[in-house]
Amino acid sequence: MTALLDVKQLSKSFGGLVAVNNVSFALEAGRITALIGPNGAGKTTCFNLVAGALRPTGGQVFFEGRPIENTPPELVCRMGIARTFQIVRPMRDMSVLENAMVGAFSWTTNVNEARSTAYESLESVGLAGKADARTDQLTLPDRKMLEAAKALSTRPKLLLLDEVMAGLRPTEAAGVVRVLQRLAEAGLTILLVEHVMRIVMEVASRVVVLHHGAKIAEGSPSEVAMDPRVLESYLGAGFHA
Amino acid sequence: MQKRFEGAPDIKPWLAGAMVFAILAVAGALANPYLISLMTIVLLFTFLGQSWNLMLGIGGQLSIGHALFVALGAYSVAVLDVKYGISPWIGLLLGMFIAGCAGAVLAWLSFRFEVRGIYFALLTIAAAEFARIMFSGWEFVGAMQGLFFPAPTNAIEFAMLRGDARFYYFVALALAALGIVGTELISRSYLGYVWRAMRDDEQAARALGVRTFRHKILVIAISAATAAVGGGILALVQGSIFPDSIMGMGPSVDVLIGPVVGGLGTTFGPLVGSLAAIPLNHLMGALGDSLRIPGLNNIAYGIVLVLVVWFLPDGIWPAMVRLSKAIRPPSRVWLPQPRKAEE
Known part of the structure; x- marks a missing residue:
């Protein structure tokens, strides 16, 4: 089965700053995938590249097999990718x-x-x-x-949610998690940008971890949580589970 | 900005509007000639204000050179009528077409090169000034000498849109009613929703699939075409047109006074604003003449504008709506629901 969204070697630099560096991942239909990473990891940039709000400096994005990396946001939306804004x-x-x-x-x-x-x-x-x-x-x-x-x-066929949980109290976030689970059960594919780890573990079936613009891990929430590079990026070097 | 009344089955505004226009129609049959001609101008500027309001109040695009589109309509009617004896009805259609195209081209060029917001507004001024200077030197359209319609008669000729002051009053009344109904219909259609979304947040609207580039061009073209209709009738009412009287900064500002004073983005704002501003301007003009203080009308105009912007920043009409709601509380009030325990 081909992936609904296929991100291939995506890069974006702003002047000398490389915000997203050679990131690849694929989304399977009907699942909730989370894009996580510490502040400044390039999550939102990555997200804006997929949504058409930014144009990549390198790499490709395929949606249902069609390249969309140079498509303006309104047409990306009309193809079936809807997004929310962090603010x-x-x-x-x-x-x-x-x-x-x-x-x-x-x-x-x-x-x-x-x-x-x-x-x-x-x-x-x-x-x-x-x-x-x-x-x-x-x-x-x-x-x-x-x-x-x-x-x-x-x-949409794919819903991109940018930090919907940020700033919410745990009880409020739990309500949002239920909403997302219901949507996924109804067949919607969701890509979540989040840095509240606990929620990601609860809701996502697959996690992609970014750090300094590059992908450092990918897998199920429990796999990713045990990954030493992930722990290091969140908690600093020298910390081991 | 005040929210307009909305929702599908709300017929109250329609009834209120119909009543206002019934009163205006009766007034037109009874009033004296001075009042008739003053009200004709008020109603024409209500319509022009609607056109401008559609563009800024709903579409979010500021034009300070709307006189350009008004003048294109006025000249289309005048050139065809005065030079070739062709009916103003044809002139109005031609004017709509030319102004619509001019608006679309201006918008396309501007947004193609990412000129937007206040810079687009500056571009509209430049375009209007450019046209004024061009028309001032263009012999075919009368240059500085302008164009004069045949002297008014008392016989009403509907096909040539010719008649006495009362006839033009009713033409203007019909136009203003058409403008209000049209604005209301557009703002309740999908275009109204899409344009208001685009006005409030263009990036967010695009993310929701709104093709803002073409919608901006569309709203400007429609606004320009309707302004041309108002301009064509204005030319007939005035009996003559000159580049300076219809194309300068002055007319552009006159167009936007009504909606700004009355309430931006509201359906009835331009009517209320024109009713308040234009008679005041005339009254102060007359007072200034009798007191030998030239320019008193402009000073009064400026003071009223400042007062309105200061005390009623969203205009007179929304303030009236608020007042009527304060007297009689609305039936549909939303209150925050108590949060459920399980959340």
Whole structure:
């Protein structure tokens, strides 16, 4: 079986700074994969390269076998890759429901169809009860979930989530984990950028670890957690499990 | 910025709007000639304000050179009518086409080279000034001498859009109503959602699959084409056009006063704003003349604008909506739900 997303020797440098260095990994359909690493490891850059927000300086990204590394973000989205932003970006003058409707207009021009899709998206992240609220009335975890709902309305095959758990309390994060698990059970492929290790262990079936822009490990959460290079990158040299 | 009323089955604004226009129609039948001509200008600038508002208030693209599109419509009507005796209806269509293309080309060039935001606004000024200077020297369109329509008659000729002041009042009224209905329909269609998303956060909109490049061009072309219609009628109402009277910075600013004072991005803002600003301008002009203080109208205009921006930064109309809601609380209030224990 070919991978849904295939990242091959991806590199990105900003001037002299190499943010992502020769990273390769593949995502299998229907799984939750996590991209982890300490701050500054290049996770978000890697993520922006896949989403089309940045162009790589080297390497390729294939989605369903088609190269997408030079495709602009709106077309990447229309091909079936939806993303969220690390810093939540609700459209502030629009209600929660209207925010969630925008994504649906990537595949329909029918307002009623968009509205019912938006309701479904909100429902699947547990926000249906707040559909008429203004976005500035939402709590942080709700805003994070609104970002996911907006992305879901585009009917993606692959959902890219950038640090949806960051800044959440453990109980709130547990709620998000349940939402992600339900989405994955429904057949959605998810790539998660995260640095809260505990959550990654719980939710991801596969983990890719970046450090200083390069991939240092890949495997199941338990394999990765035992990897000495991973421990070193997180905890410093000299630490051994 | 204040949220407009939205949601599908909400017919109250339509009813309120219909009532306002019924009153204006009756007023048009009864009012004296001075009031009629003043209100004609108010209604035309309501329509032009709608056009400008569509571009900035919904599409997020600032134009400070909207007079360019107004003038393209005005000149299309005037050249065809005055020089060839062709009906202004054709002129309006031609004007829409030319202005729409001009808007699209300007937008394409600008966004193609990543000129956006305030720099795009500067480009619109440059384009309008360029056109003004070009038209000032272009003999075919009358150059500085301008173009004069045939003297007004009392006989109403619908096919040639010719008639007395009252006739033009009703034309302007119909246009303003059309503008309001059109804006409301567009903002409730998928274009309204996509454009507002693009206005609020272009990068986020793109990530949700909005092809912002073509939507920016589309909203500017539509705005330009509607501005041309307003310009064509304005030329007929004024009976003559000159490059300086219709293309300079002045007309560009006149277009945006209504929506800015009335409420950016709102459907009724341009009407409310024009109703407030234009009569005030005329009143102060008359007062200035009688007191022999030239320019009093501009000073008053400036003061009112500053006061509105200071005290009602999102405009008069949203403030009116807030006031009516404060008097009669809305039925649909969202309150934070208590968090469930299991979370």
